[in-house]
Amino acid sequence: MNAPRRRADAAENRARILQAAREVVANAEEVRLNEIAKRAGVGQGTLYRHFPTREALLAEVYRKDVDDLVAAAPGLLAEHAPLPALARWLDRVAEYAKVKRGVFAAVEAGLWQDLSAHSLGPIGETLSTFLDAGKAEGTIRPDIDACDVILLLGYLTRLEPAEWDARAHRLLHVILDGLRHHA
Structure with missing residues (x-):
């Protein structure tokens, strides 16, 4: 079964969150979700909707x-x-x-x-x-x-x-x- 299609803005947010998380994981001593959300340009709620x-x-x-x-x-x-x-x-x-x-x-x-x-x-x-x-x-x-x-x-x-x-x-x-x- 295929995953439901995401709206374009939701897909962009998800991609930005993943990229920001990758940067934080690769370069920071501690992984903080608020730092990831900030780098991705999204709010905490958006981050948690994509990744609970x-x-x-x-x-x-x-x-x-x-x-x-x-x-x-x-x-x-x-x-x-x-x-x-x-x-x-x-x-x-x-x-x-x-x-x-x-x-x-x-x-x-x-x-x-x-x-x-x-x-x-x-x-x-x-x-x-x-x-x-x-x-x-x-x-x-x-x-x-x-x-x-x-x-x-x-x-x-x-x-x-x-x-x-x-x-x-x-x-x-x-x-x-x-x-x-x-x-």
């Missing part, structure tokens, strides 16, 4: 990031060779991991497990798409699988906010170098 709880809002931010990551893969592979496409996608993964860490820090353990389960399948499948394309092209090692890369990406959750900008993308390039097939 803080957890509902954070879960949607997280799910949207996962969906956006997965949706970006085909376009990147269409525009770039597999390894450069994967590099561009991993840059997006770094931003996703920053949001993921903020969401997971702000939600209860039960919701954390549910969100984690939502991401592992789609992200693993998307990684496999990049890896398979690179293997077929001969630029990615044949002995690598998506689980290997996901385990390596786990380091992103251990970076402190103060070291994020200096390390996240550089370490992603170390992973990319390790994925390269050397003749």
Whole structure:
């Protein structure tokens, strides 16, 4: 069954709320709903009509990031060779991991497990798409699988906010170098 169609202004409000929440989660030490509403240019009532709880809002931010990551893969592979496409996608993964860490820090353990389960399948499948394309092209090692890369990406959750900008993308390039097939 399809979700009911939202009025255009309601859909715009929802999108602004999600974007503001993503910015707050990625950059603030504490997630405050009044700050999100203010950044989105909506009142508290509008925020709560769309997201009745803080957890509902954070879960949607997280799910949207996962969906956006997965949706970006085909376009990147269409525009770039597999390894450069994967590099561009991993840059997006770094931003996703920053949001993921903020969401997971702000939600209860039960919701954390549910969100984690939502991401592992789609992200693993998307990684496999990049890896398979690179293997077929001969630029990615044949002995690598998506689980290997996901385990390596786990380091992103251990970076402190103060070291994020200096390390996240550089370490992603170390992973990319390790994925390269050397003749």
